[in-house]
Amino acid sequence: MSSRVGFRFLNNSRFAFRNATAPFRRQAGQGFRFQSTEAGAEQQGSFFQRMWTSPVGVKTVHFWAPVMKWALVIAGISDFNRPAEKLSLTQNAALMGTGAIWTRWCLIIKPRNVLLAAVNFFLGCVGVVQVSRIYMYRKGLEGSAEGAAKDMEKEAVESAKGVVTAAEGAVKAVGEKAN
Structure with a gap:
């Protein structure tokens, strides 16, 4: 029974996919070219x-x-259940930074990618929550906000x-191999 449902879905959706790829098919006697569409035709x-x-569609x-x-x-949300002392400050700060930077960048590039901006926004939010949890934990241990901030800066x-140091070691190793 389940194979029949899948077969019906395949047969019913084949028409939609065949029509979607029609502008990219070769015409008999012509070279490969795209068919033009009128303004607003993609809305149909x-x-x-x-x-x-779509320029941000499934095939891109x-x-x-x-x-x-x-x-x-x-993965960041699943770390909400972990104790704050086991969280990595550098990892969560990196998530927070990339989320903030790429959220803005996704709205500048062409084509504007709102899906990527949304995921980066939530990635930044997860990073902010985790970094604030680490900060509050260390503030509670130190008893003051300055001590926690200095500890985080030191880390x-x-x-x-x-x-x-790791990058310098890699450069030296490559230089020694070249000689």
């Missing part, structure tokens, strides 16, 4: 046709990048120095 047709031919990276990036948001500086 089924939902599947509009999603297929502009659609699949936000879909895959929701995994980061879900960020140490992490950056570790990255620089």
Whole structure:
């Protein structure tokens, strides 16, 4: 029974997908060319046709990048249950920063990608919540806000120095291999 339902869905949706790809098919006796459409013609047709031919539609990276990036948001939300002492400040600060930067950038680029802006906005929100949880935890341990902020700053500086040291080591290794 389940195979019949899938078969019916395939047969019913085949017509919509066939019409969506019609402008890209070769015409007999002609070279490959796109058919032009009148202004507003893309508003006509089924939902599947509009999603297929859209500049941020299903066949582009502009659609699949936000879909895959929701995994980061879900992972960040699942960390809400973890104790604050086990959270990484640098990781959550990076999520917060990339969420803020790319939310703005997604609204500037052409085609404007609202789906990617939405996922980046929520990624930034998750980062803000987690960084604030880490800050409040460390503030509670230290007893003052200045001590917690200095501790967080010290951790960020140490992490950056570790990255620089690792990069310098990699450059030296590549230089030694070249000689």
